[in-house]
Amino acid sequence: MxxxxxxxxxxxxxxxxxxxxxxxxxxxxxxxxxxxxxxxxxxxxxxxxxxxxxxxxxxxxxxxxxxxxxxxxxxxxxxxxxxxxxxxxxxxxxxxxxxxxxxxxxxxxxxxxxxxxxxHSYEIEEMDLLEHRDEFEKEKQKQQQEQEERYREAFVEGLSEGQLFDEMFDW
Known part of the structure; x- marks a missing residue:
């Protein structure tokens, strides 16, 4: 179905x-x-x-x-x-x-x-701006998730947040 x-x-x-x-x-x-x-x-x-x-x-x-x-x-x-x-x-x-x-x-x-x-031109313009901002944020989040997935596949999780560097030099 x-x-x-x-x-x-x-x-x-x-x-x-x-x-x-x-x-x-x-x-x-x-x-x-x-x-x-x-x-x-x-x-x-x-x-x-x-x-x-x-x-x-x-x-x-x-x-x-x-x-x-x-x-x-x-x-x-x-x-x-x-x-x-x-x-x-x-x-x-x-x-x-x-x-x-x-x-x-x-x-x-x-x-x-x-x-x-x-x-309603003002309301429509405002709504368009909000929708474009939301689309931009979704795209940005999607790219970040894809990058994290690539890091996970390369066994270097957390590289984008600097965790790998901190763990390598943590005494």
């Missing part, structure tokens, strides 16, 4: 998105007509292209920000949620999810994006 690419959990009275961590190849997820109020626990679904979560209980625009981490997401269905009635719904999502092509099965209009960018 870890190679599953499409999953339909519609009409199941689901209240919370959970237990999908093993489905890292998921490309299409339908959670239509459940009782979900928060977008969460989709961190491992980096290949997700289509998310249908319409007719649920999502009522805050800020919930959508979580989906920024899903870089492959091109289509999002939220119609039928209270959030879809918000006057800034289309412009907010268009601005904060720049990789999104379809919203509620309609092409995202440039006009929506521009309206959202105009209104």
């Amino acid at each position: 870890p190679n599953l690419r499409w999953l339909d959990l519609s009409f199941n009275r689901i209240e919370k998105i959970e237990n999908l961590n093993q489905l890292i190849h998921l490309e299409d997820l339908s959670l239509y007509s459940n009782k979900i109020s928060v977008l969460e626990n989709l961190d491992k679904q980096q290949k997700l292209q289509v998310l249908s979560i319409g007719n649920n209980c999502i009522d805050r625009l800020e919930n959508v920000l979580y989906l920024r981490t899903l870089g492959a997401l091109g289509s999002l269905g939220l119609a039928g949620n209270p959030v879809a009635e918000h006057p800034e719904y289309k412009s907010y999502i268009g601005a904060f999810l720049p990789h999104l092509t379809y919203l509620d099965y309609r092409l995202v209009q440039d006009e929506w994006r521009q309206q959202g960018l105009k209104k």
